Amino acid sequence: MPAREDKGLLIRPWRAASLTFPIMTTSASLPAGPFTVPRPATPADLEALLALEALCFEFNRMGRRSFKRLLERPSAHILVIDGAGGTLAASAVLLSRVGNRGLRVYSLAVHPRQRGRGLAKAMMAAALDLARATGHQWLSLEVHPENAAARALYDRLGFHQTSVEENYYADGSHAFRLRRYV
């Protein structure tokens, strides 16, 4: 999902929320089990975040420096769902900017072996909860036109297209920019 490094864009609307926000409130439709509840990532999750990123994205991956920076940045929220043996089953990176009424879903990744279990839905439910709690009016994100699974997910969750961003991805493809009001 991320197109490029967004250096210098992120400024600080809230800090305490990043580690204390009670994230999962809408888990009724999820399978029971310990690995379905999003929690805020900590610096200790860095290696697992990188491993998940490598498994989930062919290009436009977030690198070590980006994750390190975002883990420390008050305007960034990284949510994770724990997998087995210290791995992560899912991650989501949410970014805010001062003056922007939307919370941006910068990245969403579910481990290939954990897909189809509702983890992406759980992450997006947590993102919506966070957006509401922090006074944002919508979630926004970009999706590759050929990413059928993600497009189906966002469609099912009620996102609508707001624009097309030309030459957005490393493969030269455009992106659909989507939005869902909270």
Ligand SMILES: CC(C)(COP(=O)(O)OP(=O)(O)OC[C@H]1O[C@@H](n2cnc3c(N)ncnc32)[C@H](O)[C@@H]1OP(=O)(O)O)[C@@H](O)C(=O)NCCC(=O)NCCS
């Ligand atoms: C896209 C992705 C996040 C979905 O994660 P997931 O945990 O498997 O998704 P969920 O199980 O929560 O599925 C939620 C809904 O998404 C849709 N969906 C998910 N995977 C799908 C697929 N392969 N084909 C069609 N629809 C799909 C379905 O509508 C599904 O709802 P349903 O099961 O009630 O029909 C996951 O495939 C992934 O990490 N892909 C690689 C990284 C990526 O593309 N991230 C998004 C970038 S924009």
